[in-house]
Each structure stands twice: as structure tokens, then as C-alpha cells.
Amino acid sequence: MTPTPDLKRALALVAEADLPSPDPTDDLARAHRAARARTRRRFRAGLAGLAVTSILGVGAATVLADAESPSTEATQVAPEGVRLVAERFDAAPYSFDLTPTGWSVQGQSPTAVTIAPDDGSTSAHPDDFRGKLVIMFDANPPHGEAVDHEGRRFWIAESDGYTTIATHTRGDEPSGVVRIQYPHDAGWEHPSMLAFLASVHVGDGARWGLG
Amino acid sequence: MRADDRTAEFVEFTRTHRRDLVRTATLLCAGDEAFAEDVVQTTLTRLYLSWRRVRRADSPLAYARRSLTHAFIDETRRAHRRRETATADPAGELVAEPTTPGTDLDTRAVVLAALASLGPRQRAVVVLRHWHDLDVAETARVLGCSTGTVKSQNARALAHLRTVITPAEHPTLEASP
Numbered sequence: 001m002t003p004t005p006d007l008k009r010a011l012a013l014v015a016e017a018d019l020p021s022p023d024p025t026d027d028l029a030r031a032h033r034a035a036r037a038r039t040r041r042r043f044r045a046g047l048a049g050l051a052v053t054s055i056l057g058v059g060a061a062t063v064l065a066d067a068e069s070p071s072t073e074a075t076q077v078a079p080e081g082v083r084l085v086a087e088r089f090d091a092a093p094y095s096f097d098l099t100p101t102g103w104s105v106q107g108q109s110p111t112a113v114t115i116a117p118d119d120g121s122t123s124a125h126p127d128d129f130r131g132k133l134v135i136m137f138d139a140n141p142p143h144g145e146a147v148d149h150e151g152r153r154f155w156i157a158e159s160d161g162y163t164t165i166a167t168h169t170r171g172d173e174p175s176g177v178v179r180i181q182y183p184h185d186a187g188w189e190h191p192s193m194l195a196f197l198a199s200v201h202v203g204d205g206a207r208w209g210l211g
Numbered sequence: 212m213r214a215d216d217r218t219a220e221f222v223e224f225t226r227t228h229r230r231d232l233v234r235t236a237t238l239l240c241a242g243d244e245a246f247a248e249d250v251v252q253t254t255l256t257r258l259y260l261s262w263r264r265v266r267r268a269d270s271p272l273a274y275a276r277r278s279l280t281h282a283f284i285d286e287t288r289r290a291h292r293r294r295e296t297a298t299a300d301p302a303g304e305l306v307a308e309p310t311t312p313g314t315d316l317d318t319r320a321v322v323l324a325a326l327a328s329l330g331p332r333q334r335a336v337v338v339l340r341h342w343h344d345l346d347v348a349e350t351a352r353v354l355g356c357s358t359g360t361v362k363s364q365n366a367r368a369l370a371h372l373r374t375v376i377t378p379a380e381h382p383t384l385e386a387s388p
Contacts, residue, residue, distance in 0.1 A: 007341045007372070013319040014242060014326070015234035015342065022229035024222045030252060031221060031259030038260060129285065130253075140332075143355050157355050159281045160257050181285070 037121060038185055082187045084195055091115075093203030094135060098196055103133065111209030112136045117186065133188075134181040135200060138208045142166035142177050149194045156190065163188070165197050173202040217262045224265070225255060228272050232279055238338045239283045241327035250286055254279040276343060277353050280335055284354075287331040325375045332356075333368040340365055 087099040091108040100115070107114035107126025114126050115133040122131035144157030144164070154167045166179035180197045182188045188196075232254060236247035257278055258265050268274035326334055332354065339350045340361070347365075351358045 007337075007369075010318065010322045010376070011238055011338070011342045014322050015238050017237070019230045019233055022226055024225035024229070027225050027229070027252065027255045028218065028222060028259075031256050034256045034260055141356075141360070143357070159285075159355065160261070160278045162285065 081189075082192050084192055091135075093205030094137075095201045095203065096196070097199035097201070100133075100192075100196065106132065110205055110207040111138070129181070131183050131186060133183075133186075133196075136179050136181070136209055137169075137174075137176050137202055137206045138179075139176050142168070142179065147194070150198050152198065154194055154197065156193075161185075163190075163193060165190075165193050167197060169202045174204060174206050176202070176206070176208055178202055217259070220266070221255075221259050221262060224258075224271060224275075228275060229255070231272065232275060235276055235279055235338060235342065236283065238326065238342055239280065239331075239334060241329075241334065242323035246286070250279060250282050253282045253286070257282065280339065280353055284331060284335065321376055325372050328375060329368050329371060333364050333371075336361055336364045337368045337372075 082103075083101045084098040085101055086097065089096050089099050089105070091105045091113040093110060094108070094113050102118050103115050104118055105113060106116040106124075113135040114129060115135070116122050116126075117131065122128070142155035144155040144166070147154050147156060152167055152170075154165055157164045157166070161184050162181050163184065164179055164181045166177050169176050169178055178197070178200055180193065180200070182193050229251065232251045233247060236250045236254075237244065240246040240250065254275065258275055265271050265274055326337070329337065335354060336350060339345045339353055340347070345353065347358045347361050351361045354361065
């Protein structure tokens, strides 16, 4: 055989295939579409936010982080907020004590639940998580900034475009970590994120996912 | 920042670094080219949407690689990729049949199979530590985990790679933290 002097060379055999010279046209078109969709989403969420009169005290805020005002895109300054109501719903084997209005369960499995906004701004495909909430159950240790809420410890981690909050399941639930991935530009703030995750109940049929 | 500036910078960045991102994604996705392309496209779109952060980064490429790793991890959490249930050691369930590579192409196939048999986060650790030469602390920062986790994941991953790639043929696949 051809000796492989080290792991890096082995990896190079995989990575260093001949690649065509990149043409950024398609990437730019996708980026522009995403920017326009984000602008529309924020604008719609802003209109909805203006109509909201009750927030249950768990969070309504203006999200303008990283907002940009490029000359070719509509400038948006709308406030965004998610309204949580004390209404139970099930996405077996998970259940929730709070319901975010304007959001609906799109996919559910023993390892995860997907909840999408009703405004049609995201993909109808339940496995496409962009712009949606993803409730996951696994055995990976939680990480991030630790905060206490309602007598439980939660961990908040920020990554590109998402905030993920995790907590250990309750003593009478299957052992593991339940976490929710929230998209940054969908109107969720830390108080509402924490409140919603704290309302999750993990049922017996839940199974750990990989990842 | 004007949109024209952002677009021009994005085009130049993509022209210069897309291949690097594809290579990294190919390793993370264990040779699944379609998956890798998806991850790269997602990454580039996210970069465009947060271009101010890219501009502010000390190294835009390093920022992009970090974003790529996050996109990969995010993608592996999608429902259709999470159908299997986790085990304490995913690699432990594999049937390890040591393979002796013959040519570079054979070796490539063996390495791909070995990478594919690692869990996503273990694979990410291997790529960050041994392809991008990040140190333990930086790898932990990218993956949002502790340095201890990086060390243990790395050790497990290398041990597994040594199992599926004939040890005698790869004497330098030694575990480093």
C-alpha cells in the first residue's frame, strides 16, 4: 500500500480532490433570497407584534441585533415578540404547558419535535429546521451560560443564527437533556425561550437522538 | 455598510475560500458530497446574513470554518439524520474490520469509511484538531464544549480510526490530546 505518514495526510486524501473554480453566482443568489426572506419575516413579525396586547410577562422585545440597512433591501425596524399562552398541547411523546401563538407543530418523532411559524416564511419540509424551533432530547451534556429558572438549571448557548437552551429532564421523566434550538430572528427572547423550555414534559416514549 | 460593498466582499470571499470550505465540509460529512455542498451553501448564506460579523472577525476564514462546523452540527440534528438512538460510544457498535489499503484511492475509501463510522461531533473534533490544527482550547470553543470533552472525544476517535485502519500501516495515528 501507499504508506500514510500521518492522519493529516490521510485526511488530505479525502479533502483534496480536484474542485472546480468556484462561481459565486448561485451562492450570491441564495444569499440575496435569504436576506429578502428575513426582511419579510421581520416585517410580518413586526406587524403581528404591534397587534399583541398580552405577553404573559415572558418576553416581548425588539430584536434588531445585526440589523443592516443595505440600499437594495427594505429597511425594517419592526418590533418582534412571541406570545406564549397557558394552553397545553401534545406532540407525543412530548407535551408543552405553554403554546406560542402563531406557531404550530410541523414534525414530531421520539427524538425531536419541530415547531414552525404559521406565516409561511419557512420551509414546509419538517426536516428543514431553518427558522423553526427544534426540541431535541439526547444524552449530550448541556453547555453554555448557566441560569436558574423556576428552580431548575438551564444552559444558554449562542451559535451562528441560533440560541440553544438546554436543561436536564425532571426526575420523573426519562433521563437525559432536553434542549430547544431557537432561530435568532424569529422574535424569541431569553425569557420566553426559558419559559417555553421549562414547560416541556418528556414522555416515556422519548428516545435519545444523535448529535 | 452598503449592500454593494457587502455583495462585492461576499463574492470575493466566496471565490477565494469556497474550495477550502468544501474540503472541510467533505471531511465533516465523511465524503458525502451532496451533504457537504448543503452545509457549505447554508454556511455561505449565514455568512452573508451576518456579514458585519465576518468583517469584524480577526480571520474571516476562521470565522467561516467555525460557522461551517456549526452548520454541520446543526444539520446532523435534523430529524432525518437523528433516527438512530445514541449509545454511550457510537463507535463501539461498529464492526471493526481492519482494512489494508492498497493505493491512494483505496486509502481514501478506507479513510472515508472510518470517518463515516465516527459520530458527528467526534468527526468534527478530528477535523478541527488534525486538519485545521486547532489546539484543544480552540476546538472546545468552536464546538461549545469543555477541553476535557475534546480530549476524550479525540482519544476515542483516534482509537477507533486505529481499529478500522490497519494499525501497522498507520503507525503515526497516535492519540494526541
